[in-house]
Amino acid sequence: MLTDDQIQYLDQRCQMEGIRYYDLRIEIADHLATEVEAIMENNARIDFPALVDTVFERFEKNFLNMLTNEQIKTLDLFCQKKGIHYYDLRQEMVDHLAEGIEGQMTLDPQTGFDTALQRVYSAFGISGFSNVIRQREEATRKRSRKREHQYFKAWFTFPKIALSLLLFLLLSAPVSVFNVQNAAAIYKTYCIFLFAFAIFAIIFVGIRFKRPAQKLLSLKHTGGFTVFVGLFQVPNLYFNLAVNGFELDINHTPWFNLAMAAFCTLAILFTLARYHAYKAIYADARRQYPLVF
Structure with a gap:
């Protein structure tokens, strides 16, 4: 488990990268912390700042190059408006939506963010996230x-x-x-x-x-x-x-x-x-x- 200083370092690094929104910064820092902890379990002596640089670069290539900070924030707000008030479940759904949107935009580069979002969300049916929330709660x-x-x-x-x-x-x-x-x-x-x-x-x-x-x-x-x-x-x-x-x-x-x-x-x-x-x-x-x- 990361120390408080290491968690603070991740948060500061996210701020340096221009991630201004608090909720988004928490989500990305949590993602980074999970990867960093997994690597440090096998190599506890690895240099922490260098490891963060490596993980952050990989994260940017796999995620941030497709969606902007504002778009990720939009997904988070979208999930809240649709009734997902739990942070952990919302993080999961934001990742799911982001992955689906990236797939839509990769297949058709002319597809806009809002259009791709509605297509991905429509896959949940008329009840939207209600069934997902109920199933996760149970x-x-x-x-x-x-x-x-x-x-x-x-x-x-x-x-x-x-x-x-x-x-x-x-x-x-x-x-x-x-x-x-x-x-x-x-x-x-x-x-x-x-x-x-x-x-x-x-x-x-x-x-x-x-x-x-x-x-x-x-x-x-x-x-x-x-x-x-x-x-x-x-x-x-x-x-x-x-x-x-x-x-x-x-x-x-x-x-x-x-x-x-x-x-x-x-x-x-x-x-x-x-x-x-x-x-x-x-x-x-x-x-x-x-x-x-």
Whole structure:
């Protein structure tokens, strides 16, 4: 991953090349950063400025010689007007449109930019980008949930399963082992602690993970609040189900202690899984679009 100084160098280089528009500069710098990182993975000792020169020259030959800065900016604004408000998806669509326009203009040099754009856009049908946006959102949601489930299942594999069992035993021990007569006090303590922890964690995530300057589709289905929403269900289980729902005598209902301990354990483990999934997705987004952060 590039350092902040290296990212700043890329941004300054883009400005020196006359790329004035901020959104366009971010897009091009991100493209350059991706190529530079890929090369540096195989040769970490390569001279960074010289590498940037090489990558930038290749980028100019393959892309900028066909479309001007203003035309690329026009594509970006065009995508925004058509409902693509996520920077990462918009970048993908700008590249797609640019490639199609270049193809049209290569086949027929007399074709103007606006004409080529309308031809390429018409290929998306009467619904325009709507289907693409919906498909990308669904795919992103599935990837996010899949990653969360992977982290959650990891808590039930060796050696992490030992920590999961230890957590369950610690939560069930006060009532069952020490024969606490007033179990309600223990459960209320759990509820208060987990509720306070969830609030603290939400604030921590908001501070720890800087909000990107532009909306990213990859982060849509994860976030500071949703990461810890599972913890809020613990008080809901106790007060609504046990106290107000079944009206259980929890001091003489041994199975409820196990159920409460299991639910608290699963809520904590799932919360940790969502946090690590969000952390990984955030790191991926920061690596792919460093100038947005």
